[in-house]
Amino acid sequence: MTQQRGGKGAGAVLGAATAATGLVAGVWxxxxxxxxxxxARSDDRVYVEVMRNINDxxxxxxxxxxxxxxxxxxxxxxxxxxxxxxxxxMFAGLALSVAVFLVTSAVNVPLxxxxxxxxxxSAARAAFEGPWVTWNIVRAVLSTVGLACLLRALSVRTRSGD
Structure with a gap:
């Protein structure tokens, strides 16, 4: 099978995708x-106020x-x-990136x-904290594995001359 190259600028796009994925993983x-x-060390009022500010x-x-x-x-x-x-x-990294987007949109943003x-x-924190923290861990893991996939794609691309 003949390997087709990614084309001009493809390496820059992959590099930018990898960097952006790493930054997102770092946030989570x-x-x-x-x-x-x-x-978690804060009282309920402070917790809710700070999370509202962060979310804003x-x-x-x-x-x-x-x-x-x-x-x-x-x-x-x-x-x-x-x-x-x-x-x-690449497609594994893409699937994981889409999963992060879906978790964020379907769970974290509604929370x-x-x-x-x-x-x-008090009621707001009780309903928010556990689920939000759990799903944020999911986002962190998905993003980090996605970053690893893109780093592997960069490695494969470099070794194969694509």
């Missing part, structure tokens, strides 16, 4: 190992460009490398919205 990891454990300020062009860019760039790279030995790793609308901090 930071929550796992620092933000949420620190907030994270909605900015820089975060959105990285968060959406990770999936979009990975999709473009997967398409560019669809006929190469790197394709399996954030419910927290924003809640009036009683």
């Amino acid at each position: 990891f930071a929550y796992v190992c620092s933000v949420m454990p620190a907030l 300020v994270i909605q900015n062009p820089l975060f959105f460009s990285v968060f959406f860019g990770a999936t979009i760039l990975t999709a473009v790279a997967a398409w560019q490398y669809r006929a190469t030995r790197a394709r399996v790793w 954030n919205d419910a927290l924003a609308a809640a009036e009683d901090p």
